[in-house]
Amino acid sequence: MPEASLRHAENLSEDWMILVFLFTLVSLAYTRKVHPSRISRLWNSMWNIRTMRQTIREEPNTPRANLLFNTVYYLQAGLLVYAGIKCFKPNYELQGVLPFLWIVATLFGIYFLKRASLRAISILSAGDFSLSEYEYSVFLTNRMIGLILFPLGLGIAYFPLYQAKSIVMVSAAIVLAGIAHRLIRSLLTAVESGVTPFYILFYICTLEILPSAIGLKWLMTN
Numbered sequence: 001m002p003e004a005s006l007r008h009a010e011n012l013s014e015d016w017m018i019l020v021f022l023f024t025l026v027s028l029a030y031t032r033k034v035h036p037s038r039i040s041r042l043w044n045s046m047w048n049i050r051t052m053r054q055t056i057r058e059e060p061n062t063p064r065a066n067l068l069f070n071t072v073y074y075l076q077a078g079l080l081v082y083a084g085i086k087c088f089k090p091n092y093e094l095q096g097v098l099p100f101l102w103i104v105a106t107l108f109g110i111y112f113l114k115r116a117s118l119r120a121i122s123i124l125s126a127g128d129f130s131l132s133e134y135e136y137s138v139f140l141t142n143r144m145i146g147l148i149l150f151p152l153g154l155g156i157a158y159f160p161l162y163q164a165k166s167i168v169m170v171s172a173a174i175v176l177a178g179i180a181h182r183l184i185r186s187l188l189t190a191v192e193s194g195v196t197p198f199y200i201l202f203y204i205c206t207l208e209i210l211p212s213a214i215g216l217k218w219l220m221t222n
Contacts, residue, residue, distance in 0.1 A: 010160060010161065011157065011158055011159060011160055011161055011164060012083050012086055012087070012156060012157055012161065012164055013157045013158050014095075014096070014097075014157075016096075016097040016100070017079065017157050020075045020076070020079055020153070021150070021153065021154060021157075023071070023072070023075065024072050024075070024076065024146075024150050027068040027069065027071070027072050028147075028150075030065075030068065031065045031068065031069070034064075034065070035065050038065050039147070041055055042069070042140070042143055042144055042147075043144065045140055046140065046141065046144050046181075049185065049189070052133075052136070052137070052140065053133070055140075056132075056133065056136050066139070066143065069142075069143035069146060069147070070139060070142065070143060070146075072143070072146040072147065072150070073142040073143055073145060073146030073149075074104050074107050074108050074146075075104060075146075076145075076146045076149035076150055076153050077107055077142075077145070077146065077149065077175070078100055078101075078103040078104035078107055079100070079149075079153050079156070079157070080149060080152075080153065080156070080168065080171050080172065080175070081103050081107075082094065082099065082100045082103055083153075083156045083157070083164065083168055084168050084172065087161070087164060087165045087168050088165070088168075111138070111139075111142070114138065115135060118131050118132075118134070118135045130186075130189050130190055133186075133189060134186045134189070134190070137182050137185065137186055137189075138182065140182075141178050141179065141181070141182040144178065145174065145175055145178045148174055148178075149171055149174070149175075152167055152170065152171045152174075153171075155167045156168055156171070
């Protein structure tokens, strides 16, 4: 067996993956230096609605940190999808940085569509109806998930393949749990704001299911 094939049979690591992890480390170091309390505030906002609302009011103070953490999420989630395909779809030809970037672009497109849909609904309905808080909650959850996926991504890339498969499943479970937590909290907030069940169902279909379905279909057909 050629040396390159043997290496990929042992683990999923590829040369370009180190750049993903290096970017994440630099982002963490920068945020830790410039906004020392940002990561702890991020964690607290995940579990405390009052902290999240206070953070929303202070949001203009940390746009660069948010941009970095959003990018970390796209990269780490893209790496998870890439590794998942390689682990559980070995016959699917996937190799190199270009397919990975395509996955990252798809994830970015899904959330761009989600944000655009939120803005459009807000304009058409001539009201906020807690949509701005929901939008913040979406990206807050993503930032937290991206940080959690960082050490797991290292394990996926550099641990033996049989261990990487288990880490991929654990990582996917964490992502789903984070999304479920965010969705439940957003639904409770919508109910508290007086949003009717019809509109809540409409939000779920339009803002959760539709963007993901379009993104997955686009990824599968390209």
